[in-house]
Amino acid sequence: MTGPPGGTTADGVPVTAHAEPAMGTVFSFTAVRGALPPGAVRAALAAACRVLHHCDALFSTWDAASPVSRFRRGAAALSQLPGEFGAVLQECHVAKEASGGWFDPWAMPGGFDPTGLVKGWATERALDELRGAGLPGALINGGGDVAAFGSPGTGRWRVGIRHPWRADALACIVEIEAAVATSGGYERGPHLIDPGTGLPAARAASATVTGPSLALADALATGVAVGGDEALAVVAGLPGYAGYLIRPDGSEADTGGIAFLR
């Protein structure tokens, strides 16, 4: 193959793609190259990956020496932790409030756990690197949570929502401006905790939230996966955000405001 590295989007626009393992999952990058030289695109992708690994090191609850682990067991005060930590803490406060308490990092077993928000937050920070590098558009899929800017060439970015019972099938396709996050128990078992009871709960087979911020969408999707219809109603009241719920019996509901491609 000659020509520039990379393929094209479904619209035929040249992109550079990259898949980066981080945070126990894989981050998929789609960078619209525009007029940028391939080297500049590669450099931007490398910078974005460094951001991800930096966030991973800060917020890994698996690593006992990570800042978040030290904070959890009271071994480090907020003032002793990097600035990103305060930013995530602030986002967690906002998300808990916005979700009506269905997302509550302070109610998790084992202490404060921002995991339901931090992957979306880190994905956005990585995307900022690509935006800052002057790319005309890019999308990052952080293990199922998607943030994007610009255009894939024509129209908006199109994102399939995975079918909760079939890894090889989609429940629907949505168009997004900025972010979409999906939560559910089908990939990693019943890890979703009801903040009200401290016990695993699943009033949804799949919960999807779209909106301007992936950090908040990620947290809200976690909340809807736990709270089902009740949490979906909370999302319906948030300006700019919209939700789509597949209940455990396979029936569906949405708040309106999601651009389903049908």
Next chain:
Amino acid sequence: MKRAGWYLIAGAAAGFAGVLGLHGAGAATPSSPGPLASGGAGAAPAPAATATGGTSRSGDPAAPSGGAAPARRATGAVVPYGYGELSVTVTVRGTQITAVSVPLLRTAEPYSQQIAEQVLPMLRSEVLAAHSAQIHAVSGATYTSAAYAQSIQSALDKLHVK
């Protein structure tokens, strides 16, 4: 019983294939996923298909690619199957099916209802899976690195890395 479910789909497919192209709904097509189980509520199949949710399809009618055909939508007749009756709504754009929903599903007893509720989403997703080449990413519950290898996202990444 699963098998009965799939036959149900084959029958429904034959039913809605007959009505495709008869009615054009233009850009007014609602984009919300229809309720998969109406649970015996209401006898008229059409309203459930057109009244759900408040979603918009902004930007869609103005799809920029030159050959974009308008969306057309048709609801098939209510057809009996082995365990009850149902109707199917299909949306097409050009020659491609872009959506399948089931606005009406009535079954004789709860067990059949349960089976049908599990099978019907698969009917729609089978259709949508055929369109995965048109998407840029897949959103879903966080996958492990191992599960990623089996995912549609992984397939998309391979498509883009040439």
